[in-house]
Amino acid sequence: MADSPTLPQRPAGGTRTVLVIGGGTSGNALAVLLRRAGIVVDLVEASPDWKASAGSGITLQGNALRVLREVGVLEGIEKDGYAAEGLAVLAPDGTVLHAHEELRIGGDDLPSHIGMQRPRLQQLLIDQVRASGADVRLGTTATAFQQDGEGVDVTFSDGTSRRYDLVAGADGLHSTTRSMIGITDEPQPTGMGIWRAPAPRPSGVRRTEMIYGGRCFIAGYCPTSEDTVYTYLVEPARDRASLNPDAYADEIRALSEGYGGVWEELRTSFTDPKAVNYTWFDRHLVEGPWHRGRVVLVGDAAHACPPTFAQGAAMSLEDAQVLAELLTGRDTWDDRLLTDYHARRLPRVRMVVDASVQLAQWLLDGVRDADVPGLMHRTLSALKELP
Known part of the structure; x- marks a missing residue:
């Protein structure tokens, strides 16, 4: 499916619409899970090359x-x-x-x-997003949000605008979505x-x-x-x-x-x-709400940690899964839904962020008697539970 130069007109009949900002691991996963439930999804990615920053x-x-x-x-x-x-x-x-x-x-x-290889994972996710029917625009960013109680009017860098029921900011550690909605936490x-x-x-x-x-x-x-x-x-x-x-x-x-x-x-x-x-x-964790109105953060935009537990991608993917579960399982999209999303994710993410930082700090401080096996076992055992 080729990238569309302009967004299609929304179907009639009350079909819900979501804008996903960011075409990385969590944004791609969220787009696929929402499309599977019949939600109309547009995805914008700032880079003109969807695989440019995939890593090694x-x-x-x-x-x-x-x-x-x-x-x-x-x-x-x-x-x-x-x-x-x-x-x-x-x-x-x-x-x-x-x-x-x-x-x-x-x-x-x-x-x-x-x-x-990370580029191969990204390609698998890209292929799945394309197959889902999500509309994708590369080299495009959201430049302004105008919200009311029913939705978000989004202006894009190409001068177009569109209204959505929800906007998900999955645009990474240095998220512009995060700053645009007034969340000041930084990595x-x-x-x-x-x-x-x-x-x-x-x-x-x-x-x-x-x-x-x-x-x-x-x-x-x-x-x-x-x-x-x-x-x-x-x-x-x-x-x-x-x-x-x-x-x-x-x-x-x-x-x-x-x-x-x-x-x-x-x-x-x-x-x-x-x-x-x-x-x-980096250590990054937005302790307060991950949303403002109908704009919500997902993945590294809300949290990130040293890769000492190799849990960065996992935490971001779990965000996408939990948010998609709530959005597809409830009739009403409201503040309570997004508050519940935050409440389900924060304790688990905080545990991983703190444990990952602790392992790194022990190495920095040269602590030789640290209980590394114990910390790893406790943390990974807790992650066996469903998010």
């Missing part, structure tokens, strides 16, 4: 897979991703210190986690930065493996297909303005020096600076 790799825990199965992309994920055989902690020289199976927090019928850096890059999968790597210590806080990799892995190195945050993107490959190679095992093979593949990504770890 992603670890999808069981609770993320649970939602993605409902969205209809699990089969593609299982085909194109890699169901890792547990997790191992290694010494800097590559010696295995500890290996274990992971909790199947999505249920016994789902893998504990699947790693995959705060935790003091850590992460280098990420894809690489060919070394033979024998069939699980996620991490090294704590050495030149970095964490040096790890996760298989993302039969042929690829997603590598990452976590260090104290640097001044991003001082980094030269043309030297990113040199930086990640230098950081990986001193790590043994398959890192010696991985290091040789870090040659293209454009394939390397550097970002900070």
